[in-house]
Amino acid sequence: MSTVTTNRWAMAMGKAVVSTPAGVNGLDLAPGEDLVLANDAAEMAEAIEDLLRGPAKRRCLETAARSRVERDFDWDTIGRRQARLYRVLLSRDKS
Numbered sequence: 001m002s003t004v005t006t007n008r009w010a011m012a013m014g015k016a017v018v019s020t021p022a023g024v025n026g027l028d029l030a031p032g033e034d035l036v037l038a039n040d041a042a043e044m045a046e047a048i049e050d051l052l053r054g055p056a057k058r059r060c061l062e063t064a065a066r067s068r069v070e071r072d073f074d075w076d077t078i079g080r081r082q083a084r085l086y087r088v089l090l091s092r093d094k095s
Helices: 003-012 041-053 055-072 075-094
Strands: none
Touching: 003 055, 041 055
């Protein structure tokens, strides 16, 4: 299982996520809104401490993370996007 998948699952469970950029690669998330990005171990430790000491900030991040997953990564949304892509591709084929 990839880190990207693990982070998305954590967000779906309403958990605050602190990750490196590689851990959320391709997810098109908003750092500071959906998760906290850390570029090295020191930044990661600082971000985790900040969230542990700031429950209100952590809850806000958790709520936003859950909302993002519900909006952009649930199966209905993915299915609609895939169907739209197929329609576009099929219409090009007829031209």
